[in-house]
Amino acid sequence: MSLGPGARGRTLLGRPPQPAINTADVAALLLRGRTLATPVLRAAVARLAPPMDTVAAYHFGWIDAEGHPAEGDGGKAVRPALALLSAEAAGAAAETGVPGAVAVELVHNFSLLHDDLMDGDEQRRHRDTVWKVHGPALAVLVGDALFALAGEILLEMGTSEAARAARRLTTATRKLIDGQAQDISYEHRERVTVEECLRMEGNKTGALLACATSIGAVLGGADDHLADSLESYGHHLGLAFQAVDDLLGIWGDPEATGKQTWSDLRQRKKSLPVVAALAAGGAASDRLAAILAVDAKSDRTEDFDETEFAERAALIEEAGGRTWTSEEAQRQHTAAIGALDRVDLDPHIREQLVALAEFIIRRNR
């Protein structure tokens, strides 16, 4: 999936064209985040009592199921990169953001461990999930331990900045949990509005990305105005990120995403394209609604063939769900950049935040 430069030009209403994305810059930012955060993250995880340390190491991809060292896919590492940039936005050294980056990663992975268990997901990043390998009890317990560790990492610093950071992280975590509760309850409902879906995604994805984007600045002594503006940038970036995720979940290339074709349709997710298509009205929308209502009453999607998913995807597209979601990604991207305009940022830092935003909406995995 690529939103393409044409789409950008069309929807970035009234704003001058953004500079071409510098891929090397973004790669360097992501690498820096990973390089600075990983050793601290590993040291934090090593504090856990056995067998939690081993289970966590497996989850992070540092060892395989047999305990042998592995070179795992640790994910895109957008959050650590943002946390370090965030510190620099407050005029502090990137390193100042490291405890924040680590705390956010710990909370993110706590939520992955518990969500995979709650959702019954058996695979993550091309590997069996923790509950599948080590059992549900350890998935619960290690998730809990990572969450506790996140608070500990910040609060043991003993500074007022760290306490403020911990407070923002706790609030974000509560929203993340609210979002998961909404996600679970929507599964049992026939109809979900676009607003409800956006609210859920704002909680589930937006809140923690927003926290990553402000936590470094808070640790660097930023005032509330700067922290809130960065948080707003991160919140909209999170919604753009999730909109792209929802597009990739239907039309993504399995080779790139590492997920099955039509993965969100297989899981019957009420993601943005689906919800927007159902809300659009018209012939394709009505037909889609009728088909999904039948699907909801059976367990048949398991053995659907490709053409049955392709039919649903085509109807979502015909009803306008794909275009609406692409445009929503653009709208959130615009809002994210707009939030940066409310503060006086070092132009070089601003440029990097803009580059990360471009990367997030143009990514194909």
Added chain:
Amino acid sequence: MSLGPGARGRTLLGRPPQPAINTADVAALLLRGRTLATPVLRAAVARLAPPMDTVAAYHFGWIDAEGHPAEGDGGKAVRPALALLSAEAAGAAAETGVPGAVAVELVHNFSLLHDDLMDGDEQRRHRDTVWKVHGPALAVLVGDALFALAGEILLEMGTSEAARAARRLTTATRKLIDGQAQDISYEHRERVTVEECLRMEGNKTGALLACATSIGAVLGGADDHLADSLESYGHHLGLAFQAVDDLLGIWGDPEATGKQTWSDLRQRKKSLPVVAALAAGGAASDRLAAILAVDAKSDRTEDFDETEFAERAALIEEAGGRTWTSEEAQRQHTAAIGALDRVDLDPHIREQLVALAEFIIRRNR
């Protein structure tokens, strides 16, 4: 189970006899804790997004499984009582300890929700557990939400005292999680040493009780010496509490405890009396070891009759496990009171902390 005044006189080595426990005093302390903490706890829980608010209200016994208001058994409420006394120990008003009392109760109940799920326990306080009524996913999620809420309650106060309190609570929570990990891993081991068992119980029960006992003082501006001394009192009190729990788990009166007869033997818990009996050596100890080794290889305990449990309990007693655990409760009680001697406390507050300690080791439920 009653340790009786004789046992006390024998083991409180060299200390003058304590004043007779004033039951009315203890009841008033427990009631005050409940009365001040419950409205704040309810308001905190009401912040949760549906259906988590309802599930949490069920867990706390405020509503029944159908959602009707209930007069639940909220437990003994020792922790809130301790948190308020703790504030007074620092010269602050009891009310100063309320956010601490509530945060500790939230963490305690987070751990109950997750432990019941991990251990497969179907009943708590004479009611079906949350995972049994609302399913495993909500048991995980509501537990997470209560944990997050605990941090939020403290950190949103925005004071340095609250940040110190949050730090102590986070450390205690990590220990509690370590203790649960040890508990789970010991289940799969044939032999657990007395030291390992005490370490596990110190983490699982001691750490949070210790936190309850210091958190009010920390919120009241206590220095580290006072907070650490109170924490030490609470830690030993927690170990005394657990030793009594382990005695009640085998020899408790089902009418009083609300548990089945021989409940810990049914669950094959490696509790203190069992571990101490196995470590004692001698004929009864060897015979017990042989029987438990056979038990471990079968699933037969489910249909044991009363005489089979009675035989195991008699062997534990004969090998000295019951006496050792009673004496251990006394030793921890003595150590708890000893910790109070290291600080200069208002005699009235000290008296009440002593009365709570007496209550804890003399209770029969």
